[in-house]
Every structure is written in C-alpha cells, then in structure tokens.
Amino acid sequence: MNGGDASAVPAAQALRMATLNGAKALGIDHITGSLVPGKSADIVAIDMLDIETQPIYNPLSQLVYAIGRDKVTDVWVAGKHLLKSRTLMTVDIHKLKAKTHLWRDKIIEFL
Known part of the structure; x- marks a missing residue:
C-alpha cells in the first residue's frame, strides 16, 4: 500500500476511521463519534x-x-x-x- 495513493483507503472509510472508529478506539463512542441525538x-x-x-x-x-x-x-x-x-x-x-x-x-x- 502506497501512502501517497488516495485509492488505498476510500474516502468514506477514511472519514469513518477519523470519526466513529476513532471514538471507538478511545472507548468513547457512547458519547461521541457520530451525529446522533444525545451525543456530544x-x-x-x-x-x-x-x-x-x-x-x-x-x-x-x-x-x-x-x-x-x-x-x-x-x-x-x-x-x-x-x-x-x-x-x-x-x-x-x-x-x-x-x-x-x-x-x-x-x-x-x-x-
């Protein structure tokens, strides 16, 4: 996988990695990481x-x-x-x- 190759990770997957999956990795996905009522x-x-x-x-x-x-x-x-x-x-x-x-x-x- 080439680090300069945008096709290595699709845009939707990259965005999910930076948001919801990032919150999951930190163990805070119950309070943040997605735009749903009740979450920060x-x-x-x-x-x-x-x-x-x-x-x-x-x-x-x-x-x-x-x-x-x-x-x-x-x-x-x-x-x-x-x-x-x-x-x-x-x-x-x-x-x-x-x-x-x-x-x-x-x-x-x-x-």
Whole structure:
C-alpha cells in the first residue's frame, strides 16, 4: 500500500476511521463519534467554492483528500460556535498576539 495513493483507503472509510472508529478506539463512542441525538458533537463548515477546490466531482473525496484547514469557515464544539466566518469567538486575538510577542522576547533573552 502506497501512502501517497488516495485509492488505498476510500474516502468514506477514511472519514469513518477519523470519526466513529476513532471514538471507538478511545472507548468513547457512547458519547461521541457520530451525529446522533444525545451525543456530544463537533461540527465544521467548509467553503468548497474557491477556485483551488474546483472542480468537485465527489464532495466527500474532495473533503477527505484535498481540502485543507484554510477552507474551514465555522466550528461548533458541543453546540458552542467557536469559529464564526473564520473569526475566533472565544479568544481575543490581539491579546494572544501580544502574549506570543512577550514570550518570544523572553526566549530571545536566553539565547
């Protein structure tokens, strides 16, 4: 099996491995891993209309094999909208950047 060969694992099987089978492997499939009432779920919305994603012949294959994180527009975790139109809803990005620069400067002092 070639690691660069998309046909080695069909897209539907790869998605199932990453979701329901991943939850089963962790022993938490009774609380997550599939979209059913009563389970905790994380959902993402993905923009597949950009020129880089065209043409789309099979949306599932496109999602599994070709779409990157830059196409994620929205994320909900356990019902909470954390990323909305590519904007973080629970993190102050300006404070985070300031903190990273502060730590960068502290690390540079030790080098």
